[in-house]
Amino acid sequence: MTNLEMNANMLVDYLQKPTTDFTKEDIIRFIREKQIRMVDFMYPAADGRLKTLNFVINDATYLDTILTCGERVDGSSLFPFIEAGSSDLYVVPRFRTAFVDPFAEIPTLTMLCSFFNKDGEPLESAPEYTLHKACEAFRNVTGMEFEAMGELEYYVIAPETGLFPATDQRGYHESAPFAKFNDFRVKCMHYIAMAGGMIKYGHSEVGNFTRDGKIYEQNEIEFLPTRAEDAADQLLVAKWIIRNLASQYGYDITFAPKITVGKAGSGLHVHMRIMKEGKNQMLADGQLSETARKAIAGMMELAPSITAFGNINPTSYFRLVPHQEAPTNICWGDRNRSVLVRVPLGWTGKSDMSVIANPLEPKNAYDTTQKQTVEMRSPDGSANIYQLMAGLAVACRHGFEMEEALKVAEETYVNVNIHKEEHKEKLNRLRQLPDSCAASAACLQEQRAAFEKHNVFSSKAIDGIIQYLQSFNDASLRQELENNPQGMAELVERYFYCG
CATH class of the missing domain: 3.30.590.10 (Glutamine synthetase/guanido kinase, catalytic domain)
Structure with a gap:
């Protein structure tokens, strides 16, 4: 069940669709209409901390390029199991992770990325792909x-x-x-x-x-x-x-x-x-x-x-x-x-605790097994x-x-x-x-x-x-x-x- 009402994510609220349904077209539309000026790619390295790659939006063609192709990064500086002699990796954004950076002075959209190898295949050892x-x-x-x-x-x-x-x-x-x-x-x-x-x-x-x-x-x-x-x-x-x-x-x-x-x-x-x-x-x-x-x-x-x-x-x-x-x-x-x-502790008891605490409430039928x-x-x-x-x-x-x-x-x-x-x-x-x-x-x-x-x-x-x-x-x-x-x-x- 997807509930879009009162969602705190600005993209969900604006696009009126769950994050799992975000497309490149949605991202571009949000960037255009909300006057986003920067795009950040973020991805975790072996130390567990997020790393950042900043992009200024030069024009519509460049925006489409980075969203489609991602960018190259030095894998040997991110993971100890990657040798410097063959270290290039691709980072490609996952649109479902997009959010507006709450700290950026310049309006910035941030996305988490997945790693790909030189053949364009997911990096087998990457923690996210694991x-x-x-x-x-x-x-x-x-x-x-x-x-x-x-x-x-x-x-x-x-x-x-x-x-x-x-x-x-x-x-x-x-x-x-x-x-x-x-x-x-x-x-x-x-x-x-x-x-x-x-x-x-x-x-x-x-x-x-x-x-x-x-x-x-x-x-x-x-x-x-x-x-x-x-x-x-x-x-x-x-x-x-x-x-x-x-x-x-x-x-x-x-x-x-x-x-x-x-x-x-x-x-x-x-x-x-x-x-x-x-x-x-x-x-x-x-x-x-x-x-x-x-x-x-x-x-x-x-x-x-x-x-x-x-x-x-x-x-x-x-x-x-x-x-x-x-x-x-x-x-x-x-x-x-x-x-x-x-x-x-689960909600497995037979009593309706909400009604006991609030006698004016009607009996509810909430499925507490979900909890x-x-x-x-x-x-x-x-x-x-x-x-x-x-x-x-x-x-x-x-x-x-x-x-x-x-x-x-x-x-x-x-x-x-x-x-x-x-x-x-x-x-x-x-x-x-x-x-x-x-x-x-x-x-x-x-x-x-x-x-x-x-x-x-x-x-x-x-x-x-x-x-x-x-x-x-x-x-x-x-x-x-x-x-x-x-x-x-x-x-x-x-x-x-x-x-």
Whole structure:
């Protein structure tokens, strides 16, 4: 179902069509009639950050040329797996990603691009194309669609005023004036929505502290589930917007997984649902469906190697430590925030809560089954978002290819506090997530066949990820820095602007 009313994206509102239906003719018409003067191409490199190529619109013919043919870029400067001797790549805009740059003084239309090789074929190892292949393989194997959305957590850092100090590590859903950056977050949300991001909500998060005259406040912006390819695009653009707006405000921003010991780290939780003919397949008769449990089983099986896409610098593994809210045990459960895969509270009750809260309202017939998701809680802001989403799509597909998926789901289900002494035996039977980039690389090497199956991840991409993770040489780093605050501070500074 497509609803064009009240859409924040200026192109959707003006063209009166969903982004999936945008054509080159639509883009040109919008540029003409809205007097756009510049076009920007944006695309992510291996560091996960968006790169920009600016075009001034010389004339109508040139505009048509860049929209049709794209442009050349130096692939060796973007990706380590591309050699300088044969490095030219094409970047070609995806019209469905078009948005008006909210920061540009000169009216500018921005689009995300796909990479193509010298023969005009999609670049096999490009993260964006890897995600496309993962979603296609999921569809071919299951006959269903893989959808996702992210929870983007970040810290805002600014000078401390001393007024209305927040309660340390009690910032969850705090209101102003105790939460200092609600207005900033709301403006970020507005700009993200203008750029096509489908936002669910935003709020302040648990983490807050003061240090060296600065306040550190954790915030979160959560999205709505959509096609995984679009979900990844939206998260990438959102991070770019948050950083740019923070720069204008004079704030500092970090998506780093851990910035100090003893305070809440930032994750990038990913919710998933599986759709068929517009219907959510995660529930059956008010209970978690067999479809959902098979997908969860796949994530249980491949969880150790998913960290190779979702936790890709050494500070990631200072967040993934035992007995804290971030998970380390490979298990799943209902509404349990210590498990790796959580089944959030769903709208499966029989009562009409809206009518109870608002007695004048008539009984509604809203299909609440659409809201049920499952949540992977290990990833963080260091992740290569496209590769992470692709890895999750592979894992969920893998669950449908496993012979004993439902048995695996049953054996890894946990409905208790696993850290209590009486559940020690259950805890000891569970596998653990890797504790370093080096360990994640080893897990990916061991399980790489599942990711290379159906030609989703190229062998070159897997080799590159493994080499990158091994380069940190961090197998014993967590133990080495356990009682070394200065060393930990230096590590945090090195990876402060990750992702």
